Amino acid sequence: MSHAALFDRMANCIIVGDAEEANALARKSLELQIAPLESIDNGFVKGIRVVGDRFGAGELFLPELVMSAEAMKAALAILEPELAKGNMAREIQGNVLACTVQGDIHDIGKRIVCTMLSANGFQVVDLGVNVKVDRFVEEVKSRKPDIVAMSALLTTTAPNQGKVIKLLTKEGIRKDYIVMVGGAPTSAAWAKEIGADGYGENATEAVRIAIELMTRKRSQGARPDAASVEAVGGAQLMGAPSGNPAQAVAD
């Protein structure tokens, strides 16, 4: 079977919500020595995006969405440990504290991002899903990570990324941390609007931006001053927000 045919089957088994097949195809891809991220991006994720579009169009309903999510998890159960293997004997790049924001239980993408960051030398603490704004800020204060990473998949929960930034600002500690955001309804423009330092469209971008921001942090001896951050290699590294970084976020 060609790689392209395998990727098509991967997408299809997610669309029909076949967890057993997803698991088997993930194993098959490893036997064929296909890089796990290639199978995720070119196969399984393509399927879950179709499911999302059909759900959004009212062609699929919640039970189907859940089945597809379960199939996705069955594939990731095989692929994630392989993704994580990049972690062996690497220099530590920095510490990351991650969550899916308050009100949101989507965690598939965030898990991939966390695994990839970890595979690339970051030490990641993932607080899970539906993490309340206040609790997350308390955890930031006690764990003092280099990078705060927030995922949101709903248009109704993405503003909670901004609320966290607003609270960090209120507590006078915003400048101590690099803040990265991501998830389907977010964008580079959104990140800039809420005063985040970086946005990643996918896990590969998340790693690239995290490394870039850490390099800047190290060279400046502190979090990169927003005013000095230029858009390097695309628009994902944010420039200075205009006015109050969290102005766009309602209380």
Ligand code: B12
């Ligand atoms: C799977 C899924 C579910 C699963 C989630 C299972 C799980 N454990 O995660 C279940 C069935 C539970 C679910 C529930 C719901 N869902 Co849902 N879901 C999806 C779906 C189809 C796929 C999401 C996914 O896993 N994508 C695959 C991953 C790999 O991609 P990703 O999440 O985007 O992550 C990548 C990037 O965004 C980025 N990234 C992600 N996070 C971060 C963080 C950082 C810091 C960085 C840098 C990068 C980054 O990197 C990742 C890897 O490439 C989406 C459709 C879509 N297009 O997103 C709908 C979708 C998000 N869901 C939707 C809805 C409406 C719901 C429900 C409200 C449905 C309901 N009526 O109950 C509930 C919400 C419950 C809640 N309170 O959270 C809507 C949201 C619409 C909107 N405008 O907000 C969508 C868009 C579907 C649609 N088209 O209508 N859902």
